[in-house]
Amino acid sequence: MQILTFDECALFIILLFWVFALIRKEYKNRSGKILMFLLTLVLLTVIADLGGGTICNYCSGGRANLILAYVYNYLYFFCHNLLLPVYMLYIYSSLDLWHIFREYRFRHALWWGLIIVDNVVLALNGFVFDVFKLTDDITYVRGPWLVVFYLVAVIYLGWILGTLIRFRTYILKDKLSTLIFLFVSVSTGLAIQLTQTGLLVECFCISLAVLFFMVMLRRAVNQVNPITGAQKYTACIEKVTMNFKSAKPISVVFVKIVNNNNLHMYLGLKGHNEFLYSTTSRIDAICAGHGLTSSVYYMENGLYAIVSDEAVEEIVADAAEEIMASLTAEHHIGKLTVFADVRVCVVFCPKDMSDSSSLFSLGTNFHRTLPDTQNVHYYRDFKDNDEYKVRNDLDDILRRAVRDNNFEMYYQPIYSVREKKFVAAEAMIRLNDPIYGQVPPSLFIPAAEINGCIHDIGDFVFNDVIRFISTLDMNALGLKYIEMNLSASQCIEVDLVDKIKNLMFEYGVDPRFVSFELTEAATDMNPEIVDMNIRKLHEYGVKIALDDYGTGYSNIKRTTGLPIDQVKLDKSFVDMIDDPQMCIVIQDTISMFKEMDKEVLVEGVEEEAVARKFSDLEADLIQGCELMQGFFFCKPIPGPEFLDFIKRYKDKAFESII
Template sequence: MTKLIHLDIAALLILVIILISQFTRRMSKGTTNHFFIALVIMTILSGAADIWAVVLDNAGSLNLGLRTAAHTLYLLAYNTISPLFLMYVISLTNTWEKIASNKAAACALTLPYLGVIGLLVSNLFTHSIFTFVDGVYTTMPLSFLPYTMARINILISIAYIIIYRRLFTTRKLIALIMLLPVTVCILISKIIFTDTMVMVFGNTVGVVIIAVMIQRPENLIDSFTGLCKHSAYADDMKKNFAIRNHVSIIMVNIANYDSLQKILGYDKTQKLLMMTGKKILEQNRTAKTHGVAYYLDRGRFRLVINTYNRINSEYAASLINDALHQTVKIDKFDLNLIPYVCLAKCPEDIDNFQSLISFGTDFHEKLPYNGEVIHADGSTVKRMVSLLTGMDSIIERALANHGFHVYYQPIYSIEKKRFVSAEALLRLIDEKEGFISPEIFNPAAEKSGAIHKIGDYVLTEVFQFIASSEYKKLGLEYIEINLSVSQCMHHGLADSILESMSRYGVSSNQVNLEITESAASYNQSVMSENLEQLSAAGLTFSLDDYGTGYSNMYRIAALPLKIVKLDKTFVNNQNSKMWTILQNTVRMIKDLNMEIVVEGIETEEMVKKFSDLKCDFIQGYFFSKPIPQREFVEFIDRWNNRQKVNA
């Protein structure tokens, strides 16, 4: 009977296109892609061998050795496809470590395939699978075994998918499960259409489903760097934590990314990212860590190294750190990156996905920079990770158990030569973790929404203090209270503040509200309504931390501000050019009829310098650090008494 091969030919054309697309879509790196490419190549090989064997059979070739080779090659390729698919599934789940640690499982997956190979080799001598009778291809009693083993591997793969279904997205899970009915349909077609070669075409349908629904570069690959995307990093690390894989992660954050982006513009920034990614991949190859590289966003790169190669992770981190410290040339620019490189072992150093993301996002803003590789097993990093992991519960505990405390830092009037106000500053002292910096708990509170409860607590504490008899004796004019971005953008903020002031009998001239530069940069209608309503009620505003963000004089003039506070980082940089800028800044602010508070003053020399510059107020450690309410009252009392004596 003449066999038809038109489906095999169609399958080969489809498979070649898919194979080429893997490389044109930059889907050739990584273990998963390697197995998929191997799966496609093996399916092509099985199709080519099938065509070769059928053509020889149809022609009635007398060269039985050649025909035996063709049929044996087809069966070998066909039986290699299902183990490769199983390897692909294992790679998708990233459960290699579990397979390697379970010898029974490894043997169960390996021995059947080796048995089939042995059977095919022995067939050359025993003819137990197929032979040629009078020149006609004839199946023998054991011919069912290769096909049976292939189907068993498919069933094992399906079982593996079901067991680890939580590690797949819904789309991937549907795609993989769809392969089972496809297999059944092909088997039925083989029985019905005995003269048509359908097996290779059936495998090709499965490959197409995988290519279309799983191998999606738009979901996995960053188009500019060629590295894996943030979403791929999240998926892979969630899997690693879920199955407790041991991996090393080299985290790279470019601290001056925002500045470089402003200098370079879009196109050159993309070129910089490509060059940085290329350097990381080069060092990955040099160290032979075989890690998977990811680009997340805003100058953040990651290299994830599996358990078998993590012994070289320290070497790789050192190479990457050295490479990224080299000057980068882009067109006419000679650029120096500020790369923070941190090596973390998971789950030993960081044991859950949320902590990994929280720490990795901005560790370059919280840790000192010395140019060396940071190790996440260090005490400083470990404490930070611990805090980030439990920050939500720490905040809840602080709200419930009075862990938050309002401290006050006095503000000195240069003209009146006395303390006229103070800034209320929130401190968190946890019963387990001790003092926790606002730089750590504030972002967490903003994300969780707890910032509104915290803000209400601060307002209540300050208003109670202002309403107290001891405050009235201090002779202070007002207290400054910080408002976060989230508070400013919250409906009902103005009503809440005014209602609370009314409850405690606090007048509008006793309170000054501080907004940061980052808050001022938002152009939100809710924020504008809140500020306008509070301003109409007689409250005044300060712009805090001027000099750390992107405020300009137009923005300052547009806001209902009474005071601008110069940040200490702006103040401390006292080279001649910066001093000229500072003088002009002060002059422009004064021309807008606003007052100036200089923060971060620590020496008498600095007090004199800014007094001569005609600034209005001084705040800093020269007079006092932020102190609890009782100590603050005692401090102001002592100062007032000393002033009376001197008078």
């Protein structure tokens, strides 16, 4: 009765989860197919054990029952002996170690050799009955050769345990604990079956292990995002990290929808979700059409990662090209038609890249660091390019610069048209990296605003420039102020004003010698905090300038509502000064700000002809521009050189300079 109790429980558990795995279509990939085969073997083992036990315990003798009992027992041993070798295959496959198992012929020979030994011994039992036999009254009797099966099982168990120990650092704790529990459960069942011949609980122990298997599979179900239809980014991190640790060859295709936020606003939440699901379906279909064993992951913010196992590079390249063509074609979402701005980058690992952190950094930034084209990019074509290396390593460059103080302040003189001399300067930060050398601000400033380093950079600028001002005799040099840039992120710092006041107090700097530039974009961020900070700084005596006027979507009411002393016209105005229509715009713009009692400074003056046009206050073309700045007068230079420059031209008129 005890045998039936254990086996009936085992049959119920195994049958339940076998059906569950079948409904979930676990047989789609290699690991799923092995798992379904393993569950089928367990199910057949339990059925055979239950059938054989029923006949032996509850049926009378007779030739028909004896033959049926032999059939059940042979089926039991055949399926039972395959459980551990198939379980081993599942471990190698599910842990992405299949390439390791496949590479070594000795493993193949041993794996097949042990299976052959089991089946040869089982076949010989039909002649010598040294594994088991059944008496005429259908009594089960163990034979001396049965120990062979247990010895083979011990070898497999040792092999499995060694594999789990060797690769334990590669495996997530929950998956490792599940695999170890199965190992312990099967080992316990074998030990009990070997030592307690009347207590046949091995199949029940195996069914408990299967129960834990299903828990692990349920976790895999939760890794799929139901909105996008793709797996979550956490699953991607887990898989790719494991692949790198085991040196498994994979290809990763990153797909970035650059205008994802715009599509979200245009389509709305429901329409955007439908768009993402459709995108995932397109990618899945293309990968399947090219015969790729791929997993599609949605990494958030319009970024997909398609990871393919051991794929041929040419096939992956063809699939990437088709993905680009498909996703850049028009999408119909309801009654709306949209076009996605897509970038695609292909990486072959570990040949192209050997660590997961660099790979995910590439995935996050490649649409900014690689050329802005809708061609498929291959990382191998860019990885040795110096400019790409700088762009891709900007986060590390910035962290290194903040840590090691790799910044230096340069100063560009500002020329007064009316006074015909240099009266101010703009402070500009430079980054000199020990590995890459000079890194342009146009590269590292946007990156710093994204990763948050802009606040550390801003603190360096405040401290270094205010300290520099404190070393100058501003009045004797004829300098009225030195300007510093305020980024959009800095404008909303709640302690901005106190920070600047404390530095001025520490270095004994008069606020009138300091000017801060802010862009039009900065004025739109959190208006209440920006207004409060700018007004407090202005009330303290600091000069406020609006930088790069004309490059943004200018809101006159917004920008003129702030206490702005100076407006700096962007270089784009200068570049179009010879256009008659643009001249009217420039003239009217300057006149407008002059009527508002604001200084006007023209940036980007690089030619003598342009400088003379802006310097001629009597000309009909442009009137009222007080200040100019640009390479025609002087490029940005380090502090000591700037000081020498100002002393050299302190009393010289404009005509003598040009």
